[in-house]
Amino acid sequence: MPSSRSQVPPFAVMEVLDAVQRRRDAGRPVFSLCAGEPGGGEPAAVRERAAALLAGGAPLGYTPALGLPALRRAIAGHYARWYGVAVDPERVAVTTGSSGAFVLAFLAAFAPGDRVALARPGYPAYRNILRALGCEVVELPAGPDERYQPTPALLDAAVATGGPLRGVVVASPANPTGSMVDGAELDALGAWCADHGATLVSDEIYHGITAGTIEARSAWERDDRAIVVSSFSKYWGMTGWRLGWALLPETLVGAVDALAGNLALCPPTLPQLAALEAFSPAAYAEQDRAAERYRELRGLLLDRLPALGWGATAPADGAFYLYAEIGERLDARGLDDSVAWCAALLEETGVALTPGSDFDAVHGRRWVRLSYAAEEAILREGLDRIAAWG
Numbered sequence: 001m002p003s004s005r006s007q008v009p010p011f012a013v014m015e016v017l018d019a020v021q022r023r024r025d026a027g028r029p030v031f032s033l034c035a036g037e038p039g040g041g042e043p044a045a046v047r048e049r050a051a052a053l054l055a056g057g058a059p060l061g062y063t064p065a066l067g068l069p070a071l072r073r074a075i076a077g078h079y080a081r082w083y084g085v086a087v088d089p090e091r092v093a094v095t096t097g098s099s100g101a102f103v104l105a106f107l108a109a110f111a112p113g114d115r116v117a118l119a120r121p122g123y124p125a126y127r128n129i130l131r132a133l134g135c136e137v138v139e140l141p142a143g144p145d146e147r148y149q150p151t152p153a154l155l156d157a158a159v160a161t162g163g164p165l166r167g168v169v170v171a172s173p174a175n176p177t178g179s180m181v182d183g184a185e186l187d188a189l190g191a192w193c194a195d196h197g198a199t200l201v202s203d204e205i206y207h208g209i210t211a212g213t214i215e216a217r218s219a220w221e222r223d224d225r226a227i228v229v230s231s232f233s234k235y236w237g238m239t240g241w242r243l244g245w246a247l248l249p250e251t252l253v254g255a256v257d258a259l260a261g262n263l264a265l266c267p268p269t270l271p272q273l274a275a276l277e278a279f280s281p282a283a284y285a286e287q288d289r290a291a292e293r294y295r296e297l298r299g300l301l302l303d304r305l306p307a308l309g310w311g312a313t314a315p316a317d318g319a320f321y322l323y324a325e326i327g328e329r330l331d332a333r334g335l336d337d338s339v340a341w342c343a344a345l346l347e348e349t350g351v352a353l354t355p356g357s358d359f360d361a362v363h364g365r366r367w368v369r370l371s372y373a374a375e376e377a378i379l380r381e382g383l384d385r386i387a388a389w390g
Helices: 012-025 044-055 069-083 097-109 124-132 152-162 183-196 250-263 269-279 281-308 327-332 338-349 376-389
Strands: 092-095 115-120 136-141 167-171 199-203 227-231 244-247 321-325 367-371
Touching (some): 012 338, 044 269, 069 092, 092 097, 092 250, 097 124, 097 199, 097 227, 097 244, 097 250, 115 124, 136 152, 152 183, 167 183, 183 199, 281 321, 281 376, 327 338, 338 367
Parallel strands (some): 115 136, 115 167, 167 199, 199 227
Antiparallel strands (some): 092 244, 321 367
8 A cells, every 4th residue: 555655646737737648649739828838948059969969979877966066066157147146066966857856855954743834825746745755734824915925924823823843935936826025025034944943945946037026036145054946947948857956055965965866866967968058158048038938928918817707816926827716717617626627628628727726725726827838829829718718
């Protein structure tokens, strides 16, 4: 029988993607607005480097457990370029996607039974990985008044009702809401963690993709005792390359190194070698143009929003998501929740969205997430079909 720690719910967007693939295999049209998968893909220089490595027969053996030294140095240089922060490459851990970074970071930083807080609605993998590792997940009811982000007041309330917290997870921009914390708010969360002996885990995977006036800030601009997680998947469009990283407190480097070597030996070698090209001026320029395209698509979506007949929405400050309430549309069709609504939408129109119940087990049954990372033609057609279907 499966262990108790394995009893976590599946990630609903993966189930939607399975349904999308079955529909495509059957030759039926699909307009996928469900996954956070950049439509433009990886930078040309990365793709060309990978092709050259394969064509040249370069050996692709193991690398050090925490990644190629050259790539760790390049990631450190990225923080100097974007944030003006000096990062010791020895404190960079290259991982198998940001997912690998979260597993390693949570294993190293938290013990079974530790209480770790995160916002609800939020990315379900935080919750499910922590629970599988035996941690107690403390969901903070972050609504519109908090702009869907953790706050010191919510953390104080969590301590008052349940006891000390060992960790706090913050994502800015966040999935599914796209909401962000500004510099002062991130500093306040970092100060709260320092005062309460908690580790701040900052998910910065969507940095570089912002739409509003809030500037994306790294937690290490204030305090290098935080854990920072990021990835090549979003800004660089390298979702399937499965390459991410973590910046680690000095005290955790040895533990993560040992865990990484045992769990995966090393991150995949070909993506590491190719990803060195992601930090070239040409690649930055290419991906900045992609980020501008997301801002344009966001504007297109917000202009069309009234025609969809949806209710409240989260701010969508960054990333490429719109998190929206669909209560009236749900009730009009006599459906129980957003899972059924999304399934019916896909079956009848070919448009794929992600149900909100994946991100919020309390209120998400009346919400959906739409990803506008797709090509413009797919987004336009998808919105037309949603509006016509209701």
